[in-house]
Amino acid sequence: MRRRLKPGEYAEVRAFVAVAEACSFRRAAAELGLTPSTLSHAIRAFEDRLGLRLLNRTTRAVTVTEAGARLLQDLRPALALLDEAVAAAGIPEDAPVxxxxxxxxxxxxxxxxxxxxxxxxxxxxxxxxxxxxxxxxxxxxxxxxxxxxxxxxxxxxxxxxxxxKPFTTAVVGSPGYFADHPAPFHPSDLVRHRCIGCLSGPGGALYRWAFERDGETVVLDVDGTLVTDDADLMLDAAIGGVGLWHGIDQVVQPMIDDGLLLRVLADWSPSYPxxxxxxxxxxxxxxxxxxxxxxxxxxx
Known part of the structure; x- marks a missing residue:
């Protein structure tokens, strides 16, 4: 007949599981908010009550014995259910959980x-x-x-x-960049500009810049001195004058409002969901x- 734990021993059970999983009295004690000495006494008392050695202790390591490993396997799901029950006790019946x-x-x-x-x-x-x-x-x-x-x-x-709401594309550059480069008026003008390349899609292909106006569509492969899949790096580079960036209006509008970026080709900017x-x-x-x-x- 299997021995049943008394109510006062549940703290010792939790102490054993914490030490066994952490393989360390120090780490388990920090997790439980106890001192390593208190935890060691609790484990020793638990072992004495069971008449089993659950942990092997050396100055270098703590390992679980064969009996301890079997007990740990049985205790994990039981403690998980106990934790869920305690957590749910104070939750209103109709509350999302x-x-x-x-x-x-x-x-x-x-x-x-x-x-x-x-x-x-x-x-x-x-x-x-x-x-x-x-x-x-x-x-x-x-x-x-x-x-x-x-x-x-x-x-x-x-x-x-x-x-x-739907997004609208936006081509932007810094005032410093446009001080040295004339603003493009047609997408074809971008071949004379440094453009920040975006690696897009699961395969990491170079994103092609697309433009639309009055039924005309222009799709371009762009060149520049930076190619990346990091949107923050692209934006920082555009603000720093590295080149033009093809982004989303909702992302760049605050920088436009602050004068950090200027928008071009707005009348060629398509929208998408x-x-x-x-x-x-x-x-x-x-x-x-x-x-x-x-x-x-x-x-x-």
């Missing part, structure tokens, strides 16, 4: 996810948002609950919700996922 995984490009994270996190922390404190930077659209098969991408890149079998939130169609959204959707859309 759980972890929601979101994949989004870095620009979308900067523009949209920050405000949503603040809203969630205030209104849904029991929802954890796990955000990963994913530059190119996916089908959410990697375990993500939600994704953000440009609207024209979302698969048609997904539910898509617009989060921003802004960021959309997307998720798999069919299955109903959990309360936690719905809470994240509402936070990203700015809904109370």
């Amino acid at each position: 759980g972890t929601v995984r979101l994949a989004a490009p870095r620009l979308a994270i900067q523009m949209l996810v920050g405000p949503a996190i603040r809203r969630l922390a205030h209104e849904c404190p029991h929802v954890t948002l796990d955000v990963r930077t994913v530059e190119w659209p996916g089908d959410l098969t990697d375990g993500f609950d939600l994704g953000i991408q440009y609207g024209n890149e979302v698969a048609q079998d997904m539910v898509a919700v617009a989060l921003t 802004g960021f959309h939130l997307y998720y798999a169609a069919g299955a109903p959204l959990s309360p936690a996922v719905r809470a994240v959707v509402d936070a990203l859309r700015g809904k109370d």
Whole structure:
């Protein structure tokens, strides 16, 4: 017959699991907010009660014995359930609870996810948002609950919700750059300018600059002294006079307002769908996922 733990021994159980997983009394003590000496006494008392040696201790290392390893394997799921039960005890019955995984490009994270996190922390404190930077659209098969991408890149079998207005492209350069180079009036003039190249897409191909006006479309391969896939570096380089940058109006407008950048070829700048939130169609959204959707859309 297996021995049952008494209520006062649960602290010792947690102490054993912490030390066994950390392989260190010092690290486990810091995690539990105890002194290493207190933790050592708790483990020794636990071993005495069980009549088993659970840990091997030397001056250099702490390792788990065979009996300790078996006990650790049995205790992990039980403690996880205990932690969930304790955490849920103070949560209202209808409150959203759980972890929601979101994949989004870095620009979308900067523009949209920050405000949503603040809203969630205030209104849904029991929802954890796990955000990963994913530059190119996916089908959410990697375990993500939600994704953000440009609207024209979302698969048609997904539910898509617009989060921003359409974006308009913007070609910009610094006042210092234009002091030495005449402003282009037609996209073809860009062949005489230094342009900052953007590596785009999963294969890292060089992005071709596209322009439209009055039914005419111009697509160009540009040259310059910088090629990168880092949007922040492109923007810093444009402000520093390295060359012209082909970006998004919502990103560069504050720099234009501050006089750091000047815009050219505005009448040739096409628009395309802004960021959309997307998720798999069919299955109903959990309360936690719905809470994240509402936070990203700015809904109370």
